[in-house]
Amino acid sequence: MSDRPLRLVVLGLSLSSAWGNGHATTYRALLKAFAARGHRVLFLERDVPWYASQRDLASPDYCELVLYRDLDDLRRWQDDIAAADAVVLGSYVPQGVAVGDLVQRIARGATAFYDIDTPVTLAKLARDDEEYIAARQVPQFDLYLSFTGGPTLRRLEREYGAPAARVLHCSVDPAVYQPLGGPRRWDLSYLGTYSDDRQPMLEALLLEPARRAPQLRFVVAGAQYPAGIDWPANVERLEHVAPADHxxxxxxSRFTLNVTRQDMVQAGHSPSVRLFEAGACGTPVISDTWDGIEALFRPGEEILLATRPGQVLDILLGTAEPARDRLAAAFRQRVLGAHTAAHRAAELEGHLRAALRRHDHLAREQAAT
Structure with a gap:
């Protein structure tokens, strides 16, 4: 088992469409690199109208992508799920609890839950909201892969009974995300879908600086922003930027902004994929603050932190181009040295093989009793 290629089945929110979600970008980079290691991947995606009308990846060349209509239709792939070496269920899969029950009932290999939204998931479970995973299911997965590291991993094991909680941060494909050169249109950009709990920080770190410095140029790109937002005249709005255009x-962008959801700020150790994408493209990041960011990047040398409008303006108005370029180069070096899809694919393979060994050992023990 330690050498032969793995047969992996992934049931995720979306691979085919990156519209309004960060899951597709994450899966694309990770599974492309995982397949490059010699493994075979089947991705099962619920066919929903929102993504059906916004697909930007119809047929990936690194895995088999299958769309299923509903739970009854999903059962057509029961044999693939049963025969796989490992089956991974992702967060926010429609009817995820029922899908998880199906996986745990029929899979003969190792099973894993891949939580791209761990702090959100735990907040939901704390209020008995089992939208896509039930608390009873956590101990039944051989492996709990979490976007969030740090103390959250111990919490998953101690409070929820996960047999093995392991961090699997997001990553970037450096073959896709790289510096392109050309003129800079904006002094500060932000790329992200609207979120109620991110909006106050976006107001503080981008919209208010824009109001105070009308000579600078800003942009906010992302879907689902409500009509009532007061956009300053020097803030350009883009409804969507396709991954190919990231x-x-x-x-x-001279600088780009990272803003973190409050559940993830509170949990800490939850880097956004936008951090790694921007870094690989040679664009320095101004980020809000959260526990664990200093374990990933050196503040002031690889990334800049801000909590107030004045701090953002000091950076935008006071950073000379040579200093900005040194920051960008250091940031890019750190990302390419530790946070590419190839790094994550190697980590995923290691976690899955360890889970398989534990799974097989437990099965032998149960057979012997």
Whole structure:
């Protein structure tokens, strides 16, 4: 088992469409790199109208992508799920609890839950909201892969009974995300879908600086922003930037902003994929603050932190181009040295093989009793 290729089945929110979600970008980079290690991947995605009308990846060349209509239709792939070496269920899969029950009932290999939204998941479970995973299911997964590291991993094991909680941060594909050169259109950019709990920080770190410095240029790109937002005249709005256009977006930004959801701020150790994407493109990041960010990047040398509008303006108005370029180069070096999809794929393989060994050992013990 330690050498042969693995057969992996992934049931995730979306691979085919990156519209309004960060899951697709994460899966694409990770599974492309995982397949490059010699493994075979089947991705099962619920066919929902929202993504059906916004698909930007119909047929990936690194895995088999299958769309299923509903739970009854999903059962057509029961044999693949049963025969796989490992089956991974992702967060926010429609009817995820029922899908998880199906996986845990029929899979003969190792099973894992891949939580791209761990702090949100735990907040939901704390209020008995089992939208896509039930608390009873956590101990039944051989492996709990979490976007969030740090103390959250111990909490998953101690409070929820996960047999093995392991961090698997997001990553970036450096073949796709790289500096492109060309003119800079914006002094500060932000790329992200609207979120109620992110909006106050976006107001503080981008919209208010824009109001105070009308000579600077800003942009906010992302879907689902409500009509009532007061956008300053020097803030451009883009409804959507397709993944293929992300490198051009970042490269056209002198700086880009990272804003974190409150559940993830409270948990800490939850880097956004936007951090790694921007870094690979050679664009320095101004980020809000949260526990664990200093374990990933050196503040002041690889990333800049801000909590108030004045701090953002000091950076935008007071950073000379040579200093900005040194920051960008250091940031990019750190990302390419530790946070590429190839790094994550190697980590995923290690976690899955360890889970398989534990799974097989437990099965032998149960057979012997």
């Amino acid at each position: 490198p051009a977006f970042y490269t056209a």
